[in-house]
Every structure is written in C-alpha cells, then in structure tokens.
Amino acid sequence: MNKIINEALFYKEWIYVKWITLLTIAILLSSKGYGVIWALNFKEKIQGGVEDYYWFNHGIYTENVNIFIMVFVVIILAITLFIGEKTSETQGFMASMPFTRKEILLNKWLVGVISLLISFAVTYIFLSLFYFLNIKGLDTTLNPYSDIIKWFFMNTFQYICVFTFMMLIQAVMGNSIVSSIVGGIILMVPLFIIMVAEELTGRYYGYTQYQFIILNKLKSWLNIYSYNFPQQSHIRVAVNEGYSDTATFAYYSNYKSKLLVLFVLTCLFLFLAYVAYSKRNIEYNLRLIVFKNLEPLFICGVAICSGLLAATIMDSYRLRDFGIWFIIFTIIGYFISKLLLKFLSSTK
Amino acid sequence: MKEGEPLINIDSRSSKPIYEQIIEKIKENIIKGILKPGDKLPSVRELASIITINPNTISKAYNELERMKAIEVIRGKGTFVVENFQPVMDEAKMREIKEHMKKIIIEAHYIGVDKDNLINIMNEIYSEF
Amino acid sequence: MKWGGVILIDIKNVSKRIDDRYILKNVNLHVNKGSIFGIIGENGAGKTTLIKCLTGIYRANEGSILIDGEEAFDNAKIKQKIGYVSDENQFYSSFKVKELLKFYKKAYNDFSEERFNELNIKFKIPLNLRVRELSKGMKMRASILLNLSIKPDILILDEPTSGLDPVIKKEIMSIIVDEVASRDVTVFISSHHLDHIERICDNVAIIKNGEIKLMNSMEEAKNSMKKLQVVFKDTADINKNLSSLDGVIKVETIGRVNYIVTKNYTKDFGKKLYDMGAVFIETIDMSLEDMFIYFVEEEDKNE
Numbered sequence: 216m217n218k219i220i221n222e223a224l225f226y227k228e229w230i231y232v233k234w235i236t237l238l239t240i241a242i243l244l245s246s247k248g249y250g251v252i253w254a255l256n257f258k259e260k261i262q263g264g265v266e267d268y269y270w271f272n273h274g275i276y277t278e279n280v281n282i283f284i285m286v287f288v289v290i291i292l293a294i295t296l297f298i299g300e301k302t303s304e305t306q307g308f309m310a311s312m313p314f315t316r317k318e319i320l321l322n323k324w325l326v327g328v329i330s331l332l333i334s335f336a337v338t339y340i341f342l343s344l345f346y347f348l349n350i351k352g353l354d355t356t357l358n359p360y361s362d363i364i365k366w367f368f369m370n371t372f373q374y375i376c377v378f379t380f381m382m383l384i385q386a387v388m389g390n391s392i393v394s395s396i397v398g399g400i401i402l403m404v405p406l407f408i409i410m411v412a413e414e415l416t417g418r419y420y421g422y423t424q425y426q427f428i429i430l431n432k433l434k435s436w437l438n439i440y441s442y443n444f445p446q447q448s449h450i451r452v453a454v455n456e457g458y459s460d461t462a463t464f465a466y467y468s469n470y471k472s473k474l475l476v477l478f479v480l481t482c483l484f485l486f487l488a489y490v491a492y493s494k495r496n497i498e499y500n501l502r503l504i505v506f507k508n509l510e511p512l513f514i515c516g517v518a519i520c521s522g523l524l525a526a527t528i529m530d531s532y533r534l535r536d537f538g539i540w541f542i543i544f545t546i547i548g549y550f551i552s553k554l555l556l557k558f559l560s561s562t563k
Numbered sequence: 564m565k566e567g568e569p570l571i572n573i574d575s576r577s578s579k580p581i582y583e584q585i586i587e588k589i590k591e592n593i594i595k596g597i598l599k600p601g602d603k604l605p606s607v608r609e610l611a612s613i614i615t616i617n618p619n620t621i622s623k624a625y626n627e628l629e630r631m632k633a634i635e636v637i638r639g640k641g642t643f644v645v646e647n648f649q650p651v652m653d654e655a656k657m658r659e660i661k662e663h664m665k666k667i668i669i670e671a672h673y674i675g676v677d678k679d680n681l682i683n684i685m686n687e688i689y690s691e692f
Numbered sequence: 693m694k695w696g697g698v699i700l701i702d703i704k705n706v707s708k709r710i711d712d713r714y715i716l717k718n719v720n721l722h723v724n725k726g727s728i729f730g731i732i733g734e735n736g737a738g739k740t741t742l743i744k745c746l747t748g749i750y751r752a753n754e755g756s757i758l759i760d761g762e763e764a765f766d767n768a769k770i771k772q773k774i775g776y777v778s779d780e781n782q783f784y785s786s787f788k789v790k791e792l793l794k795f796y797k798k799a800y801n802d803f804s805e806e807r808f809n810e811l812n813i814k815f816k817i818p819l820n821l822r823v824r825e826l827s828k829g830m831k832m833r834a835s836i837l838l839n840l841s842i843k844p845d846i847l848i849l850d851e852p853t854s855g856l857d858p859v860i861k862k863e864i865m866s867i868i869v870d871e872v873a874s875r876d877v878t879v880f881i882s883s884h885h886l887d888h889i890e891r892i893c894d895n896v897a898i899i900k901n902g903e904i905k906l907m908n909s910m911e912e913a914k915n916s917m918k919k920l921q922v923v924f925k926d927t928a929d930i931n932k933n934l935s936s937l938d939g940v941i942k943v944e945t946i947g948r949v950n951y952i953v954t955k956n957y958t959k960d961f962g963k964k965l966y967d968m969g970a971v972f973i974e975t976i977d978m979s980l981e982d983m984f985i986y987f988v989e990e991e992d993k994n995e
Contacts, residue, residue, distance in 0.1 A: 223798035230791060299784050307749040308782045312799055313771035497749055498710045575890040576979040578918065580911050608873035615865040617728055617892045617910075618873035673972075 224314060224322035231295050232330050239288050239334035246284075247338050247366075250274050251345055258352070269464040271349075271358035275342065275366055276445040276465035286440065289374055290395040292330060293381035296323045297391040303561065306500050320386065320492040324485060327378050332371060339367045357464070369443045369467055372477040376439060377402065379484040386491035387509060389501045390559050404520060406438040411523050419534065439480070442473045502560040514552045521548030571614055581616060585624035590633060593644055594692045604634060604642040697724030700846065700878045701746065706755035708741055708902075715741045717902045719755070723895070728872060728879040730893035730910075732886060732984060738902040739882040740779065743850045746880065747776045759846065772801055775839030779851035781831050785824035789817055789834060800842040808841040814863070829856050836864060840871060847871065849881045853888065861885070865892060890980040898984065900991055910980075917983045918957040922950045922965055923972040933968065937961075941990045951976075953986050 254274030299305050309319055342363045346353070384398035385391060413430040420426050435441070445465035467473070495505055504510045522545030529540045571588045573581055592598040604610075607625060611618040625642060628634045631653070635645050671681055701723035708716040716738050723729040733739050744750045745757055748764040748771060756763065762770050776782075783792055797803045815833045817826070826834060832852060839847065847868065853861040865888050871877045883889055889896060890910065897907040906913070924930050930950060934943045939956030954961060965973055 221799075223795055226798055227795050230787070304781050305784055307744060307747075307778065308784075310749040311747040311771065311774075311776040311778075311782075313768040314799070315766055315768045318768070496751065497744075573891065574977075575887055576977045578914060578975055578977050580914070581891070608870060611873045612866045612870040615862060615869055615888070615891055617894055618869060619727065619894055 219318070219321055220325060221314060221318050221322050224319060225326060228296060228323055228326040232292065232326050235288070235292050235295060236330040236333055238291075239330065240337050242284060242288065243334055243338040244341060247275070248341050248345075250277055251342060255349060255352075268354055268357050269462055271346065271353055272362060272464045275362055282440055285374060286377065286399055289331075289378045289381060290399055292327050292378060293385055293395045293398065294391045296327060296382075297385045297394070301389055301391045301500060303501060306497055310497055316493050316495075317489065320382075320489055324379065324382055324488070327382070328375055331374050331378060335367055335371050335374075339363060342366070365467060365470060368474060369470070372474050372481070373439065373442050376477040376481045376484070379481045379488065380439075383484045383488040383491065386488045386495065387505060389499075389503055389505055389561075393503065393559055401516075402439055404516070406434065407520070408523065409434050409437055411527055414527075415534070415537070436476070439477070442477065443467070503556050510556065513556070514549060517552035517555070518545045518548035521545065521551065571610075573614060573616060582620045582624040582627070585616075585621060586627055589624070589628060593633060593648075596692075598644050600644050600646045600648065602644045604644065606641060697727060699723070700725040700760055701729075701880065702756075702758040703742075703746070704756050704758070706742075706745060706752045706757060708738075708745055708750060709753045710741075715902050716745070716752075719899075719902070719904055721897060721904065721907065723878055723880055725878050726872065726876040727894040728868075728881065728892050730889040730896045731880070731882045731899055732884070732889060732896065732980075733882075733899035734988065737899045739899060740850055741902075742899065743776075743848055743880070743882060747771075747774065747848055772842075773845040775842055775844035775847045777832070777835045777839055777847070777849045777852050779854055781823070782835065783823045783831070786822055788820060788822050789826075790819040792823070792834070792838065793819065796838050796842065802843040804841055804843055807843070808837060811837050811840060811867075829860050832856060832864070833860065836867065840867070843875070844877060846878045846880070849879070849883075851883055852881065853883060853885050861888070868892065886981040886984060887979065896980075898987060900988065905991060906987065913983070914978075914980070916957050917953070917955045917978065917987070919976040919978045919982070920952045920954070920965075921972075921974045921976055922952060922970050923948055924950065925969045925971050930968075937964065941986050953978075955987070955990075 251271065251274035254270045254277075258270035300309060343360075346360060346363060380402060381395055381398040384401065385394045388394040388397065409430055413427060413434060416424075416426040416430060446468040447463050447465055449461045449463055451459050451461055491506070499505050499507075504513050522541040522543075525544035525547075526537050526540040529536070571585060571592075573584050573588075575581065577584065589598065589604075598604070604625075605613065607618050607621045610616070611621050625634065625636075629636060630651075632645060632651050633648060634642055636642050668681065671677075699722045701721070703719055703721040706716055706719040707714060719738075719742060721729075731739055731742065741750065745752050746759075746764060748767060751765045757765075759770050759774070764770060764774075787795075793805075793808065797805060815837050817830055817834045817837060823831065823834075836849075836852065849868070852864055852868075856864070868879060868881070869892055872879060881889070881893070893910050895907070895909050896913055898905045908916070927948065931943050931945050934940060934950060934952055937954070939954045939961070940952055941955055942951075942953040944951040962973055
C-alpha cells in the first residue's frame with residue numbers, strides 16, 4: 216500500500232479536500248441526520264398509527280437531499296483535485312517533481328475516495344448512535360440495523376463510481392470546471408437516449424409491446440444517479456383486531472447486483488482514467504479535449520444530444536416532425552461544439 | 564585584506580580571459596602590498612560568491628598562481644600568499660613579455676615616443692608599487 | 693569544450709513538435725558534472741521548451757535526454773536530485789509558503805529544513821504568506837530557496853533573474869555559484885542577462901529557431917570571436933576583400949578605419965591582414981552581448 220500512497224501528494228491534495236469533506240459531512244448530516252430525527256418526531260406525533268412501525272425505515276430511506284446536491288459535491292471534489300494541473304502556469308510544477316504520473320493520478324483518486332468514505336462514515340456513526348439510543352421505540356425486525364449498513368454501502372459505491380467517472384473525464388479533458396460539468400452530464404446521456412427511444416417505440420409500436428418493456432427495464436439500470444433511490448412497497452399490517460391498514464416501507468431493489476455493477480464500473484473508469492492520464496501530454500493540457508482523436512466523439516455527442524433534446528422539448532406527435540427538429544438541432548449542436556472547442560481551449 | 568576595498572574587479576567585456584584577469588589582479592595586489600606575505604586569501608568558494616565568477620575559473624587562476632609559487636595551499640588551513648616569494652623563471656612567459664614589449668615599442672615609435680620617454684614611463688610605474 | 697569531465701546531462705538529437713510545428717530541431721548538447729552551462733537565445737528560440745524537456749515536463753518527440761544515464765521523463769527517482777526554477781510562477785497561488793515547505797519536505801528524500809532556514813535568514817521569505825501575496829522577486833527567491841534545500845545534484849534555471857532588481861540578481865547569482873563551489877552542483881541556466889552568463893558559465897550555447905547554432909566553452913567562444921580595428925595602407929576595394937575573408941561576419945568602414953567582426957579569429961588572421969597591407973591592428977573588447985547580437989544578425993542574413 217505504501218508504494219501507492221505518496222505522503223507528499225496526499226498532503227497536497229488534502230489541504231483543500233479536507234474542507235470539501237467537512238462540507239459533505241454537513242450536507243449529509245443535515246439531510247440524513249435531520250431525516251431520521253424528523254421521522255422520530257413524526258412517529259411521536261402519530262402514536263399507534265400504522266406509520267409507527269416503519270418510522271426508522273422512512274427516515275433512512277427517504278431522500279431529502281436533492282440528488283443534485285451530492286452530485287454537485289462530487290463535481291466540486293473533482294474540480295478541486297484537478298484545477299492546479301490545468302492552469303497554464305502551474306501545470307508543469309507537478310511534472311517536474313519526483314512523482315510518476317501513475318502516483319499522481321492514483322493519489323488524487325484515493326484522496327477523493329477517502330473524503331467520500333469519511334463523510335459517509337461519520338454519518339453512519341451518527342445514524343448508528345441514533346439507532347441504538349432510540350432502540351426502545353423501534354421494531355428491529357421491521358427496521359433492521361442492516362438498513363444503515365445497506366445505506367452506507369449503496370451510497371459510497373454509487374458516489375465513488377460517479378467520482379471515478381469524473382476523474383476519467385478530467386483525465387481526458389482540459390479546463391477542470393467544464394470537465395466536471397461535462398462528466399456529470401455524460402452520466403445522464405445513456406438514460407436520456409433510452410428514454411427518448413422508449414417514448415418513440417411506445418408511440419410507434421405501442422406501450423404494451425415487448426420493445427417498450429425491454430427499454431423500460433433497461434432504463435432503471437442505466438441511470439447511475441438513481442441506484443440509491445429506494446423502491447416503495449406496500450404491506451398490509453394488522454393494527455388491532457379486525458382492522459388492518461397498509462403501511463409503506465422502502466428498500467433497495469437488486470441491492471447486490473447494483474453494488475456489483477457499480478464496483479465493476481468503478482474499476483473500469485479508474486483503469487481508463489489511469490491510461491488516459493498517462494498518455495496525456497502537458498503540451499496539450501489546456502485543450503478542451505486533450506486527445507485529438509476523441510474530438511469527433513465530443514462533437515458527435517454534443518450534436519446528437521442537442522438534436523434529441525430539442526426534438527423532445529418540441530414534443531410533437533408526428534414522427535416526421537420529431538425527425539425534422541432532430542436534424543436541425545443536430546446541425547446547430549455541431550457548430551456549437553466546434554465553438555466550444557475553440558473558445559474553451561487555450562494554448563500556452 | 565582591507566575592509567571595504569574592492570576585492571577584484573573583473574571586466575567581463577575584456578577580451579582577456581577572466582582567469583588571467585584574476586591572476587593579474589592578485590599579482591598586482593601582492594606587488595602593491597595590499598596582499599602581504601602570509602595573508603590569507605579567500606577560498607575558491609568565497610571568492611566565487613563575492614565576485615560572482617565561476618568557481619572553476621577561480622580554481623584555474625589559483626592553480627596557476629600556485630604553480631608560479633606566488634601563493635601556497637596549506638592543507639586544512641587555506642590559501643596564503645607565500646612568505647618568501649621566489650620568482651620562477653618561465654621561458655614561455657618571457658617570450659610573451661618580449662613580444663608585448665616589442666609591440667609597445669613599435670606603437671610608441673609611431674606616436675613619437677622615444678626610448679628615453681619609455682624608460683621614464685617604466686620608472687613611474689615601478690614607483691607605484 | 694571542457695574536457696575530462698563526467699557527462700551528467702546528455703541531450704542527443706532531440707526534436708520537439710507542438711501542434712505540427714517543430715520547436716526544437718535536432719538539438720545536441722552535453723553538460724559535464726560540476727559545470728555551469730548557459731543557454732542563450734532570442735525570445736521564442738526554444739530555450740524554455742528545451743528546459744521543459746530536460747526537467748521531464750515535456751517528452752521529446754525524437755532523440756533522447758539522459759540525466760545521469762537515465763531518461764528524465766516520468767522518472768521520479770532522478771527528479772529527486774533535480775531542482776527546477778521556472779521563469780514564471782510555478783507554485784499554486786493559494787498555498788502558504790509553509791505548506792509548500794511541508795510539501796517539498798515530504799516529496800524530496802534529501803530535503804533539509806536546516807538549509808532552508810539557513811538560507812531564509814538571507815532571503816527573508818515570510819512563511820505565513822500565500823504564494824499570491826508574494827512579490828515577483830520573493831516568488832523567485834522562494835523557488836530558489838526550496839530548490840536548493842532539496843540538495844540537488846542538478847539545478848535547472850529558466851531566466852531566474854528576469855524582472856528582478858540588481859541587488860537580488862547579484863544575490864541569486866552568488867548563491868548559484870556558491871552551490872557549485874561547495875557541492876559540485878551541475879547548473880543549466882538560461883538567461884537574457886548575458887553579463888551574468890559571461891561571468892559564471894563554463895560553457896555556453898546559442899539557440900536560434902530551435903537549433904543549436906553555437907556551442908563552446910566561454911573562453912574559446914570569446915577567443916574565436918573578435919572585433920578588430922584596422923587601418924590599411926591602400927584603401928581600394930578593402931571592404932569587399934575583407935568581407936570575403938573566411939569567418940568575417942561584418943565589416944564597417946568609417947573613414948580610414950575598418951571595423952571587422954570575425955568569428956574564427958586566429959593568429960593567422962592577423963598575419964593575413966598584415967599581408968593585405970594593414971598598418972595598424974587593434975582588438976576591441978567584445979562582451980558576450982555584443983557577440984550574441986552580431987551572431988544573430990549573421991544568422992538572420994543567412995536565412
């Protein structure tokens with residue numbers, strides 16, 4: 216382990232990342248921590264009601280935090296780690312110091328991962344304490360401790376995966392701020408494309424045909440951001456004699472499979488990030504897309520996405536109209552991407 | 564070494580190599596009595612730092628002065644002006660001096676300075692030392 | 693060239709291309725251990741690019757750069773012994789000096805905090821300031837301070853005295869020379885201050901448009917390029933005849949006096965002039981700066 220962790224690199228990155236860690240802890244505690252406290256208060260108000268039974272479950276599984284805030288935190292994390300490397304004056308600094316590129320990239324990744332782990336761990340400890348302090352008013356079969364553990368793993372795996380993807384995009388692009396934002400957007404693109412395809416097949420083939428159903432199922436797997444969204448389920452609970460009511464409880468669907476997918480993707484992204492960073496040349500560090508042969512990919516991506524986006528917004532029933540909007544905005548997107556490449560790249 | 568006295572002024576413009584300038588200046592200082600027999604010279608490192616000249620150049624100058632027996636290195640103590648200067652006859656140097664003198668005499672002739680005047684000038688310079 | 697030294701920096705047939713343009717073309721240089729090598733050239737000639745290849749920031753497209761026998765690029769081991777002082781602000785502007793100190797201490801195995809403090813008595817860089825709060829002179833001193841504290845074997849400086857006042861300039865030159873004298877450090881320095889280069893460099897190279905046009909020891913360079921003031925008995929066609937002599941870069945005739953600049957001065961040259969009917973020859977002192985200007989002028993003419 217010593218061969219990978221470089222004390223100097225770790226120290227250098229941690230100077231700023233520690234503040235982001237504090238920020239993340241604050242966000243998590245204020246949402247999750249507050250979430251369970253609120254659930255406790257709510258339960259105390261509604262005594263004996265059916266909601267009583269699953270109160271902790273609700274507290275821990277309900278996402279009070281707008282999904283974008285955590286993604287925003289990960290974006291800031293990625294920007295902080297790379298901004299020094301992409302300023303024309305300081306870009307050579309790291310390169311002239313006694314570090315290999317492998318060390319530099321891996322240590323950045325480790326610092327980010329550890330920052331996320333610490334944030335979630337602190338919240339985990341808080342939730343555990345809360346759980347045990349309130350264990351008397353808790354039905355532990357319905358609200359098992361393992362829920363907290365599942366929450367921890369689900370979220371850490373998901374956000375580490377998103378973070379690693381950001382690292383990959385940072386390794387491939389210049390301009391750390393734009394890279395992070397683009398990274399965040401790219402993760403949503405597969406979902407977006409499938410949603411459009413799904414809607415089109417629904418309209419064309421019908422909403423009950425197998426094409427639609429397949430795409431529908433695929434949709435839930437494609438959105439990495441939503442892996443940690445819990446599924447709601449209803450259950451009939453006997454409250455007292457002769458009277459039963461439905462209670463809702465939440466759980467993670469396909470928990471283990473999702474963790475596996477996230478793990479595999481994280482490894483893949485990390486490997487690609489390592490390869491990209493090693494191949495990167497400082498001479499071209501400030502170009503928007505560092506590797507010349509990836510530029511067409513960027514251009515196509517922006518073009519097609521703007522086409523689809525516009526066509527979707529102009530929501531027209533007729534397929535032909537959809538096609539026309541698509542083509543117009545794909546062309547516009549092509550030119551926009553060219554402009555972006557020109558203005559967001561600088562040469563030193 | 565007198566306090567505040569400019570140590571050695573090197574003219575980097577001069578076509579004369581720097582190490583030669585150093586040798587001359589030190590020899591001049593010895594003759595003028597600014598450096599007395601037994602005086603400690605600054606080390607190569609010290610001198611290099613004070614006059615900002617490449618230490619290898621200074622080393623070269625010191626080596627030459629040592630060869631001429633104008634200075635001596637005492638291990639562990641430093642570099643000193645020799646107590647009793649024994650001039651060492653250097654045939655090559657003698658030839659050089661003769662060449663220089665020939666040139667000076669020719670040029671003096673062209674500007675109308677005769678032998679007696681030249682000898683007067685030589686006496687003047689000797690009296691400075 | 694200085695003979696008999698160990699070659700520490702060996703640059704062989706190096707070419708560097710950026711965006712389809714060759715910045716360096718077939719550069720060949722070597723630097724002996726314990727010597728000070730100066731590289732001079734106009735702005736945009738490729739000095740900084742060459743230095744960035746040396747320090748492992750850029751990878752050469754062709755050729756090799758061996759430092760102590762090893763390639764410099766992505767070589768963390770060899771960079772432990774190389775100090776690099778850049779001509780522009782190389783440190784992250786929001787870092788405090790003491791954070792930089794800690795960073796260097798962790799990154800370099802041989803970093804000596806005693807040396808840092810010892811040097812800082814003279815440099816007086818306040819540890820609590822952030823890099824962006826330092827003046828240009830202080831940033832440069834901080835960089836030199838940190839790089840000397842790592843006890844480098846090689847010190848690479850890219851225009852270390854540009855934009856600094858004369859007092860600091862001398863201070864920095866003194867310190868560089870002191871390091872060489874005390875620790876046998878090998879120095880590679882680029883500068884526009886040719887008077888400094890003249891004084892401290894063992895060897896010098898001139899780079900123009902990415903090519904090395906001249907490489908020689910300081911002494912030989914000054915011995916071979918000379919300016920002469922010559923008067924001839926017979927002045928007919930003298931200017932043309934002089935210009936056609938081998939090595940003559942420039943001939944200026946003012947009245948009866950001809951000023952000749954030649955880059956291949958030998959004793960024979962003087963003899964040739966006498967044969968041509970010279971009655972009076974005198975060499976005029978030429979500084980490295982003069983030499984450089986004439987040299988570049990001639991190269992411009994030849995292009």
